[in-house]
C-alpha cells in the first residue's frame with residue numbers, strides 16, 4: 664500500500680499545478696471573484712454528505728479498513744451546512760425560483776460537479792474497503808489542495824468583511840488533514856498493508872481515475888469563475904453606458 668500512497672502524493676503535486684490553483688492564488692483578482700466558483704460546486708458538496716453516509720459507510724464494519732472508513736465518514740458527512748452559510752456570507756444567495764435552481768444545478772456548466780458524485784459512487788459502492796480507502800485518500804488529497812488555497816482567500820476576505828468563512832476558511836482546512844484517517848495509528852496501519860499485484864494495479868487505476876475526474880472538475884470551476892468575472896465587467900460597462908446615456 665505504501666507505494667500507492669506515494670503515487671497519490673505524486674499525483675497531488677501535479678494536481679497543485681493546475682490553472683484553477685494559479686487563478687486562486689492571483690491576488691490581482693478580487694477575492695470574492697476568486698471564490699466565484701462556489702455556486703458551481705453545490706451539487707457535489709451537498710452530495711458529498713450523502714456519499715459519506717450512504718456509500719462509503721457500511722452499517723457493519725467487519726474489517727479494520729472499513730472501521731477506519733466509517734470513522735472518517737462521521738467526520739465528513741456534515742460539512743455541507745458550512746458551505747451553505749458561506750454561500751450566504753459571500754453574497755451568492757441571490758433570489759432564484761425553484762425551477763431556476765434546478766436548471767442551474769443540472770446545467771451543462773455544472774456537469775462535472777454532478778459526474779463527480781456518480782463516478783465516486785461507482786468506484787466505492789460495495790467495493791473492497793481497501794479500494795474504498797484508496798479512493799478516499801485520493802479525494803482527500805484533492806480537497807487538501809483546494810482548501811489550502813481557499814483558506815488563504817477567505818482570510819483575505821475576513822480582513823475586509825470581519826466575517827468568518829467556515830467552509831472555505833481555516834477552520835475546515837484544519838479539519839481536513841488530507842488523509843482518510845486523522846490519527847497516526849491509521850496511517851501506519853495503511854502503510855503496512857500488502858497488496859497483491861492485481862490489487863495494486865486496481866489501486867493505481869483508481870487513483871488515476873480520481874485525479875482525472877477532479878482535474879476536469881477544476882477546469883469546470885475555473886471556466887465558471889472566469890465567466891462570472893466577465894459578466895460582472897459587462898454589467899459594469901452596461902451600467903456606466905446607461906448612466907452616460909442618461910446624462911444626455
Ligand SMILES: [Fe+2]
Nearest residue numbers: 739742835839
Ligand atoms: Fe470537508
